[in-house]
Amino acid sequence: xxxxxxxxxxxxxxxxxxAVADVDMEIESNSVTALIGPSGCGKSTFLRTxxxxxxxxxGARVEGNVxxxxxxxxxxxxxxxAVRRExxxxxxxxxxxxxxxxxxxxxxxxxxxxxxISRSDAADLVERSLRGANLWKEVxxxxxxxxxxxxxxxxxxxxxxxxxxxxxxxxLMDEPCSALDPIxxxxxxxxxxxxKERYTIVIVxxxxxxxxxxxxxxxxxxxxxxxxxGRLVEIDDTAxxxxxxxxxxxxxxxxxxxx
Amino acid sequence: xxxxTIERDIQARRLPARAPWLVGAGALAVSLAVGSLGSGPSxxxxxxxxxxxxxxxxxxxxxAVEGPRRATDRLAGIAVTSAFGLAMIPLVSLVWIVVSRGxxxxxxxxLSTDMVGIFGEMTEGGAVHAIVGTLLVTGAAALIxxxxxxxxxIYLVEYGRGPLARAITFLVDVMTxxxxxxxxxxxxxxxxxxxxPAYRAGIMGAVALAVxxxxxxxxxxxxxxxxxxxxxxxxxxxxxxxxxxxxxxxVLRTAAAGIVTGIMLAVARVIGETAPLLITVGQLNQxxxxxxxxxxxxxxxxxxxxxxxxxxxxxxxxxxALTLILIVMALNLLARLISRYFAPKAR
Ligand SMILES: Nc1ncnc2c1ncn2[C@@H]1O[C@H](COP(=O)(O)OP(=O)(O)OP(=O)(O)O)[C@@H](O)[C@H]1O
Ligand SMILES: [Mg+2]
Numbered sequence: 001x002x003x004x005x006x007x008x009x010x011x012x013x014x015x016x017x018x019a020v021a022d023v024d025m026e027i028e029s030n031s032v033t034a035l036i037g038p039s040g041c042g043k044s045t046f047l048r049t050x051x052x053x054x055x056x057x058x059g060a061r062v063e064g065n066v067x068x069x070x071x072x073x074x075x076x077x078x079x080x081x082a083v084r085r086e087x088x089x090x091x092x093x094x095x096x097x098x099x100x101x102x103x104x105x106x107x108x109x110x111x112x113x114x115x116x117i118s119r120s121d122a123a124d125l126v127e128r129s130l131r132g133a134n135l136w137k138e139v140x141x142x143x144x145x146x147x148x149x150x151x152x153x154x155x156x157x158x159x160x161x162x163x164x165x166x167x168x169x170x171x172l173m174d175e176p177c178s179a180l181d182p183i184x185x186x187x188x189x190x191x192x193x194x195x196k197e198r199y200t201i202v203i204v205x206x207x208x209x210x211x212x213x214x215x216x217x218x219x220x221x222x223x224x225x226x227x228x229x230g231r232l233v234e235i236d237d238t239a240x241x242x243x244x245x246x247x248x249x250x251x252x253x254x255x256x257x258x259x
Numbered sequence: 260x261x262x263x264t265i266e267r268d269i270q271a272r273r274l275p276a277r278a279p280w281l282v283g284a285g286a287l288a289v290s291l292a293v294g295s296l297g298s299g300p301s302x303x304x305x306x307x308x309x310x311x312x313x314x315x316x317x318x319x320x321x322x323a324v325e326g327p328r329r330a331t332d333r334l335a336g337i338a339v340t341s342a343f344g345l346a347m348i349p350l351v352s353l354v355w356i357v358v359s360r361g362x363x364x365x366x367x368x369x370l371s372t373d374m375v376g377i378f379g380e381m382t383e384g385g386a387v388h389a390i391v392g393t394l395l396v397t398g399a400a401a402l403i404x405x406x407x408x409x410x411x412x413i414y415l416v417e418y419g420r421g422p423l424a425r426a427i428t429f430l431v432d433v434m435t436x437x438x439x440x441x442x443x444x445x446x447x448x449x450x451x452x453x454x455x456p457a458y459r460a461g462i463m464g465a466v467a468l469a470v471x472x473x474x475x476x477x478x479x480x481x482x483x484x485x486x487x488x489x490x491x492x493x494x495x496x497x498x499x500x501x502x503x504x505x506x507x508x509x510v511l512r513t514a515a516a517g518i519v520t521g522i523m524l525a526v527a528r529v530i531g532e533t534a535p536l537l538i539t540v541g542q543l544n545q546x547x548x549x550x551x552x553x554x555x556x557x558x559x560x561x562x563x564x565x566x567x568x569x570x571x572x573x574x575x576x577x578x579x580a581l582t583l584i585l586i587v588m589a590l591n592l593l594a595r596l597i598s599r600y601f602a603p604k605a606r
Contacts (some may be wrong), residue, residue, distance in 0.1 A: 038553050056496055058420060085499030095490040098603035099512050109498040146603065159494070166498055 001223075002029040002200045003069030003169045005050065010064035011229075012045050012054065019045045021229035025219065031203045033193060034238065037221030038253070042230030044092075044206045046221070047172050050202065052080040052088035068170060085109075088168035088199075094155035094174040096162070102210035103143040106130060125165055133161035134191045135156035153184025160191065163200070164194055171195065173203040179211065189214050208224030208254060212242050220250045275326055279333075286312035310341055354584075361581025364574045370582070374544035374556075382571050386579050388546040389561035392461065393586070395550050396540060396557055397530045399465035400472055405522055407469075408476025415477070416484040417506055442470040443535025450539075461550040463520040464540035464557070468529040475528055479521025483514040516598035523594035527587050533559040558583045589605060 005027040012020040018237035027033050035043045048054040049062050052073060066073040073083055096105045106126045110117050117125070126143065130136040135157040139150070147158055156176055163171060173192075177185040192201060192214045206212050213216050219235035234247050245251050290309035295302070314337045322330035329379055369385040376382035415424055443487035446467035450458055487510050495505040511518070541554040562579040571594070 051497065053493065053497060056493065081499050081501050083499075084497055089497035091490065091493065091497075093490065095410060095488070097491060097494065097513070099515075099601075108495070109500070112495055112498065112500040112504055114504065148603065162494075162498065258369045 002198060004029040004200065005170065005202075006065075006067040007050075008065040008067075010046075010049065010062065010066060011241060012042065012049055013063070014045075014057065015059040018229040020221075021231050023232045025200065025232060025235055027200060027217070029200045030198075031216045032196050032203065032214055033235075034215035034218045035202065035204045035221060036206070036208065036211050036218060036253070037233075038223065039206075040226075040230075041221040041223040043221050044174050046232075047174055047202060047204055048089075050170070050172055051089055052083045053089060055080065085166055087167055087170040087172060088163035088166060090156070090159050090163050090171070090173040090176050092178055094152060094159050094179070096150075096155050096158050096191070098146065098148050100147055101144045102139050102147050102150070102158060104166050105147040106161050108162050129161040129165040130158075132164050132195070133157045134187055134194075135161055141244070151184075153187065154175075154182045156180060156184065156188065157191070160188070166193070169200065171199045171201045173201065175204050175206060178206065206215050208242075212238060219244070220245070220247075220253060222249050222253065272324055273329075274321055278320070282317050282320065283309075283313050286310075286316060288420045299543035310337075357577065357580050358582060360574070360577035362578075364571075364578040365581055369575075369578055373546050377544075380529070380571055382574075384575070385574070386556075386558065386561050386582060388543065389556040389558045389579065390582060390586075391546060391548065392540070392543075392555040393530065393558040393583070395548075396461050396464045396555065397468060397526060397537065399462060399550055400468035400527055400529060401522070403469040404473040404525070405463065406475050408473050408525075409480055409518075409523075411473075411477045412480035412484055413506060413511075415481055417502075417510070428591050431474045431477050434470070434604075435478065437471065437474075439467075439471055439532050440534040440538075442467045445470060446535065446539050459539070459541055459554045460552055461540055461547070461555040464536045464555070465550070467539050468532060471532065472525045472529045475525040476522055479524065480514075480518050482574070483517035483521060484510060486517065487513045512601075513603070515601035516603075519594050519601065520597045523590055526590060530587060530590075531583060533563055536560050537563070 005025070007023055007025040007027075010020070010023040010025075011018060023046060035047065037043055045054065049066060050073075054060050062074060064074075068083075068087065072078070077185075097108060100108065101127045103122075104111060106129050107117070107122055110122070110125070120207070127136060127140075130139065135154060138154060139145075139158075142149075145157065150158060160176070177188055180188065189210065192203065195201060203211075203214065215238045217235060218231060218238045218241040220233045220241065221230050222233045223230040233249050234241070234245060236245070240256060241250065245254065281384050287305075287309045289312055290305050294305045314334060317337070318330050318334050321333050344564070364382065372383065372385035372392065374384045374386040411427065415427060419427065419547060429478050429506060430562070443464075449466065450460075450463045485492075491509050492505055495509045496502070500508075536557050537560055540557060540560070542560050543554040543556045547553050547555045558579050562576040565579065566576035
């Protein structure tokens with residue numbers, strides 16, 4: 001079940017350094033939200049707080065409130081491992097497990113968790129996830145080959161298949177196309193619009209056209225001076241953001257008049 | 260401009276391909292002739308002179324015909340090759356000596372008999388008790404130090420922060436430099452404290468070897484674990500895999516090939532230790548299968564003892580050395596097979 005996300009008064013720290021300040025954000029279920037902004041303004045940092053990956057970094061902590069489907073992610077007794085099963089993530093650089101075959105990479109969420117799965121269920125899950133990631137046709141004849149034998153774009157789609165195989169309700173993507181050619185990028189963008197039917201998607205991108213193409217809403221993060229924390233300047237419908245944003249900074253950034 | 264230089268370079272004159280061979284033959288001939296003038300040529304002197312003559316002639320020739328860049332290249336090539344040859348001399352001659360002298364007594368019966376009832380200049384007898392002893396003691400040392408080393412390395416890489424981790428790293432560094440005799444005395448003192456001064460057993464030697472082996476295992480495993488990209492850990496976390504399963508199934512699995520190699524190097528490092536075994540496990544001329552009771556013979560101590568006795572013993576010492584080298588080679592081969600099995604497949 002896809003679920004909405006509510007973020008209130010979120011402050012994100014690396015040790016004493018406040019990287020992101022005072023974020024309030026409302027994300028509807030079954031929508032695609034694009035996050036844009038200059039390098040270093042805290043987009044990745046923010047994204048990683050949505051599935052509690054932020055605290056993996058030593059000294060990193062969070063203040064504020066994040067709710068997914070009404071549950072406070074940072075509430076008492078919430079297990080970060082359970083959160084991450086519910087909120088999948090695709091990273092900027094494709095990172096398939098090098099010791100695993102293509103099929104095993106897709107099944108990683110099951111196998112690494114020592115969950116038993118029958119052979120036919122496993123085959124089903126592999127096919128369903130790879131079809132979901134638009135990769136099935138290309139790899140169906142070589143499922144037992146290592147994941148690293150694929151091209152960069154195929155690897156990224158393999159990572160998407162791996163993420164959706166655990167059937168999360170939210171999918172986070174951190175610049176999923178930054179290392180890809182236009183054709184693979186297009187394939188992934190098409191994929192995102194299909195996946196929207198079943199997941200709530202948040203995507204970080206540096207590509208304005210991409211944000212305009214794939215997203216329903218766009219959020220703009222900015223950082224005023226180096227050393228200051230990044231802030232969410234505004235978030236609105238993508239069409240509005242790209243035609244007449246309410247903030248001057250957004251307009252400057254989108255039209256390339258930055259700095 | 261550039262095009263012109265390139266053209267000139269392409270058309271530059273080269274020495275014919277057989278020139279180095281001719282120069283080499285000439286240098287060798289001259290060097291032999293010079294050598295035979297004196298009191299009969301010695302091989303190292305002739306070779307050294309030939310190499311120097313070869314280098315100088317080829318450099319001068321090449322500089323005149325091909326220009327300074329190619330001449331320098333040839334000189335560097337000769338220097339690198341000579342260094343390689345120099346480094347190979349001790350290696351090859353060591354293997355040669357061990358094999359040629361070791362083979363005198365090396366036989367099936369050497370590998371299958373012990374030294375009971377062998378005295379004087381009898382050439383019978385063998386080292387099976389020492390082989391078994393070495394395998395038992397080293398195996399027990401590995402059983403102790405592999406888990407300790409592996410878990411310490413995992414702690415340092417995956418969990419350790421702050422002063423405790425720094426203290427452990429420092430202690431490991433110190434332990435790496437411990438002289439082996441100190442490890443032997445430590446094990447001896449430890450067991451004397453617990454079981455009294457008369458206690459002797461293979462396990463004492465195993466503890467001494469484990470003291471030497473553990474820091475090596477920690478260091479090499481630590482290095483291997485640090486090579487595992489953080490992205491893979493994060494990929495596993497993002498799939499909802501708990502940290503300990505991530506370590507077991509992703510980090511250790513990805514580093515497995517390197518870990519196996521590192522552990523084998525650590526085994527090879529201690530399997531030839533003599534001093535700590537001499538003062539803990541002692542020696543014996545017959546088989547002892549019990550690690551926890553009584554003295555035991557080991558290959559290095561066997562070699563030492565036989566060499567000290569002189570006579571046929573010297574041949575036995577060489578045969579034991581050959582056996583030891585063969586064991587280490589077999590272990591290396593095994594490690595290679597295992598790590599090939601674990602290695603990430605490229606395609
Ligand atoms: N592991 C870390 N430890 C300390 N500070 C960090 C860490 N990761 C990021 N930061 C800091 O947090 C701030 C935000 O970084 P972040 O990676 O979120 O930026 P970003 O918006 O994703 O940039 P980019 O578009 O280049 O990916 C930066 O100032 C960065 O230096
Ligand atoms: Mg980023």
